[in-house]
Amino acid sequence: MSCKSPRVCVIGAGAAGLTTIRQLQDVGITNVDCFEKERSVGGIFHYGTHKNGVYDNAVLTISNYLMAFSDMPPTGHRHHWHHSEYKAYLEEYARRFRLHQHIHFGATVLEVRGEPGQWQVKVMLVDGSVVDHIYDAVAVCSGAHQAVNQPNIPGLDTFTGQLVHSSAYKNNTPFAGKDCVVMGLGESGADIVREISEVARTTVLALRSYPFLIPRLVRPFNENPFGCPSDAFTSHLHHDLLHVQRSRYRRLKHFLQRVLFSLAALLFLLFPFLGRGREKPEKDAFNQDTSKVFLDKDTPECQSSYHLIWSWCIRSGQIGHPEHREKFACKNVTFVKHVVDGRIQTNDSGISCIDGGFVVFRDGACIKCDCLVMCTGYKDVFPFLKGNVGLTQTPLAVPEGNVRRLYKHIFHPEVGATLAFIGFVRPTTGGIPACAEMAARYFALLLSGQRRLPHNVAELTRFEHDLDTRYYRLSPDVKTLVGYKDWMDSMAELVGCEVELMRYVLRPKLFVRLCLGSLLPSQYRLRGPGQLPELSAATILSVPVAMTPMESAGESWRCWLRHLGIRPLCAGDR
Ligand SMILES: Cc1cc2nc3c(=O)[nH]c(=O)nc-3n(C[C@H](O)[C@H](O)[C@H](O)COP(=O)(O)OP(=O)(O)OC[C@H]3O[C@@H](n4cnc5c(N)ncnc54)[C@H](O)[C@@H]3O)c2cc1C
Numbered sequence: 304m305s306c307k308s309p310r311v312c313v314i315g316a317g318a319a320g321l322t323t324i325r326q327l328q329d330v331g332i333t334n335v336d337c338f339e340k341e342r343s344v345g346g347i348f349h350y351g352t353h354k355n356g357v358y359d360n361a362v363l364t365i366s367n368y369l370m371a372f373s374d375m376p377p378t379g380h381r382h383h384w385h386h387s388e389y390k391a392y393l394e395e396y397a398r399r400f401r402l403h404q405h406i407h408f409g410a411t412v413l414e415v416r417g418e419p420g421q422w423q424v425k426v427m428l429v430d431g432s433v434v435d436h437i438y439d440a441v442a443v444c445s446g447a448h449q450a451v452n453q454p455n456i457p458g459l460d461t462f463t464g465q466l467v468h469s470s471a472y473k474n475n476t477p478f479a480g481k482d483c484v485v486m487g488l489g490e491s492g493a494d495i496v497r498e499i500s501e502v503a504r505t506t507v508l509a510l511r512s513y514p515f516l517i518p519r520l521v522r523p524f525n526e527n528p529f530g531c532p533s534d535a536f537t538s539h540l541h542h543d544l545l546h547v548q549r550s551r552y553r554r555l556k557h558f559l560q561r562v563l564f565s566l567a568a569l570l571f572l573l574f575p576f577l578g579r580g581r582e583k584p585e586k587d588a589f590n591q592d593t594s595k596v597f598l599d600k601d602t603p604e605c606q607s608s609y610h611l612i613w614s615w616c617i618r619s620g621q622i623g624h625p626e627h628r629e630k631f632a633c634k635n636v637t638f639v640k641h642v643v644d645g646r647i648q649t650n651d652s653g654i655s656c657i658d659g660g661f662v663v664f665r666d667g668a669c670i671k672c673d674c675l676v677m678c679t680g681y682k683d684v685f686p687f688l689k690g691n692v693g694l695t696q697t698p699l700a701v702p703e704g705n706v707r708r709l710y711k712h713i714f715h716p717e718v719g720a721t722l723a724f725i726g727f728v729r730p731t732t733g734g735i736p737a738c739a740e741m742a743a744r745y746f747a748l749l750l751s752g753q754r755r756l757p758h759n760v761a762e763l764t765r766f767e768h769d770l771d772t773r774y775y776r777l778s779p780d781v782k783t784l785v786g787y788k789d790w791m792d793s794m795a796e797l798v799g800c801e802v803e804l805m806r807y808v809l810r811p812k813l814f815v816r817l818c819l820g821s822l823l824p825s826q827y828r829l830r831g832p833g834q835l836p837e838l839s840a841a842t843i844l845s846v847p848v849a850m851t852p853m854e855s856a857g858e859s860w861r862c863w864l865r866h867l868g869i870r871p872l873c874a875g876d877r
């Protein structure tokens with residue numbers, strides 16, 4: 304599409320909607336209307352007692368440098384934001400880039416139908432009136448929390464206790480002194496089961512599979528004696544090691560990258576200052592004293608916690624299996640201490656039925672239950688997409704409600720570039736908003752006529768769908784999952800902002816941090832459309848490499864072993 308000044312509708316003013324407006328502005332598309340049903344920006348992080356998803360004490364699992372957009376990086380101490388701090392960040396983003404002028408608050412999109420380039424959008428305004436608009440393009444940024452996944456357990460209708468979904472959980476007060484069963488262990492479950500177990504009479508955690516657990520703080524290593532966020536280890540080098548088998552990179556490109564990683568590791572080994580920070584932080588990423596060792600917020604390191612984490616990771620099926628297969632990573636281990644001290648009992652046999660006030664498990668255990676808390680996640684739904692499009696009369700709805708049926712989780716192959724789904728990419732480690740930003744950059748370039756969708760978009764979508772479905776088969780319900788580096792790098796190729804490591808060899812400090820340091824969204828602003836080279840370089844240089852020189856050398860060595868087809872054994876290796 305290359306219409307001169309397309310009129311664009313953006314649905315939702317959460318992180319994804321905001322960055323979409325911003326990226327459209329950046330390519331000169333200013334005829335944008337964003338409809339947001341709430342009265343503020345921030346999406347799920349616009350906290351309210353009537354609003355679902357975020358609870359009082361929610362602290363993000365991803366650290367600020369990976370949660371922030373590349374055009375407004377944070378400065379200073381790397382840490383995990385409380386949900387209110389992230390909301391403040393989003394408000395500042397909207398203010399700084401004057402996004403409010405495009406947003407209509409209290410406006411709910413009821414219907415989107417029509418044809419590519421001629422979308423009819425029906426909106427209910429705050430006074431209840433309904434208006435129709437026509438747009439050239441629509442960006443669906445309605446978020447992944449619009450409908451809960453509530454498993455249909457036999458006998459649930461006979462349950463005499465209180466049934467709660469995690470989306471409605473705010474704090475543990477209502478659970479004091481009760482017998483509680485918490486079902487599911489994603490990041491919501493991990494926080495909620497811990498909080499409930501601190502006040503409940505009994506707490507049983509009902510699992511149907513074991514999570515792959517990654518502590519939010521990584522054990523201090525040699526010269527890095529501070530509680531570093533585990534996502535600081537998401538470097539090009541580290542991801543290359545993990546994802547090489549599924550990567551679609553051409554072999555030669557991969558080979559050259561590995562040569563560069565090895566060069567960077569050697570430079571770091573010889574001249575450690577290239578990757579080091581100026582001073583050692585006194586606080587870890589949860590502002591805890593670095594003289595003590597923590598695995599997570601308020602979670603001191605201890606042998607028994609380590610054993611439990613490791614044994615659950617093995618039971619998740621991700622480690623020690625001959626085939627490469629992944630599960631979403633639960634990056635919250637705050638609950639582990641209460642499994643160790645017995646406050647949380649676990650049952651992994653699966654719930655077979657509910658019988659009045661009892662939960663019956665498949666292993667025959669029958670547990671008295673006052674409160675059944677389902678931390679079972681969400682479904683991707685788009686109730687406002689109506690009708691069919693084109694000669695083939697393709698339904699506008701996302702096929703099977705599965706965003707992997709969309710090209711890069713963004714474009715319906717039959718519909719094309721004028722309808723984009725932004726915010727439906729969940730990287731295994733890394734921030735959803737940064738991925739939304741990258742998707743929005745591509746959408747903006749397509750609308751402004753600077754890029755075109757690949758001619759074989761349907762074929763590519765099928766290929767990636769099959770690949771990801773196979774790869775993430777341990778988490779079959781989470782269709783949004785992608786590998787962070789793989790997805791970002793492949794999008795960067797489409798946008799034209801790939802990180803060309805070779806260009807920076809003569810700037811060794813930047814080069815070392817690009818190869819071995821955290822994979823910051825800023826890396827994708829060094830060059831290409833919308834480039835911000837000074838800001839990006841300054842951000843990258845301000846963040847020290849989390850690995851020690853010896854660890855970097857070890858990882859680079861393991862990369863080569865893998866290149867030669869030898870599977871090295873290491874904690875993160877699958
Ligand atoms: C407790 C918690 C912690 C989290 N921590 C992290 C983290 O550390 N890292 C991470 O990457 N992700 C995290 N997430 C996931 C988080 O939801 C996403 O990163 C983020 O919200 C994505 O933004 P979004 O704009 O896509 O969706 P949302 O934030 O859900 O925003 C969607 C917006 O669309 C609006 N909307 C929906 N339908 C309509 C309609 N029909 N008409 C008008 N408006 C509509 C909604 O009101 C909402 O404002 C966390 C989630 C929770 C619940």
Ligand SMILES: NC(=O)c1ccc[n+]([C@@H]2O[C@H](COP(=O)([O-])OP(=O)(O)OC[C@H]3O[C@@H](n4cnc5c(N)ncnc54)[C@H](OP(=O)(O)O)[C@@H]3O)[C@@H](O)[C@H]2O)c1
Nearest residue numbers: 362363364454487488489490491492511512678679680681
């Ligand atoms: N602190 C934070 O940053 C934070 C906090 C909360 C949420 N979040 C984010 O919010 C999003 C949603 O997280 P979430 O934890 O609500 O959902 P989620 O990640 O989708 O996890 C859902 C959990 O429910 C289990 N489950 C689903 N159906 C089940 C069934 N029928 N029986 C038993 N168990 C079942 C799943 O088990 P299987 O693995 O077996 O499928 C999984 O453990 C994610 O993006 C997450 O990162 C972040």
